[in-house]
Amino acid sequence: MSKVCFLTGKRYMTGNSVSHANNKTKRKFNVNLRPVTLISDTLGEKIKVLIAASTMRTVNKHGSLDRFLLGSDNSKLSSQAIKLKNKISKKLRPNK
Numbered sequence: 001m002s003k004v005c006f007l008t009g010k011r012y013m014t015g016n017s018v019s020h021a022n023n024k025t026k027r028k029f030n031v032n033l034r035p036v037t038l039i040s041d042t043l044g045e046k047i048k049v050l051i052a053a054s055t056m057r058t059v060n061k062h063g064s065l066d067r068f069l070l071g072s073d074n075s076k077l078s079s080q081a082i083k084l085k086n087k088i089s090k091k092l093r094p095n096k
Contacts, residue, residue, distance in 0.1 A: 005031060006049035007059070007068070009078035038065045042088045 004011045010031050016024040032053040037046050041064055051059075062068040069077070069085040077085065 003030060003033060004050075005033065005052040005055055005078070007051050007078060007081045008055050008076060009081075010052050010055070040065050040084075040088065042066050042091050047084075 013029045017027045018024055033050045036051055037048050039046055059068045066088055074082050
């Protein structure tokens with residue numbers, strides 16, 4: 001699996017390691033990814049994903065995966081999360 005958050009698309013950042021002598025070498029700051037099983041109440045499915053710990057705190061703050069996705073702007077979500085959001089919103093719409 002790649003080192004990218006499933007919901008937000010967060011990936012590593014780059015920077016410098018700076019020694020006492022002020023020598024700079026490139027390094028990566030990895031995202032704190034955790035394997036998590038999230039439950040979608042609307043779809044009635046369990047979804048196993050890798051998400052960042054910061055994203056997990058945000059999902060918990062919103063109360064559920066469905067509320068997090070429906071309350072988030074598409075520009076802040078990954079393409080996979082947008083597909084999941086569309087699936088949830090389609091299920092919530094009344095049939096005509």
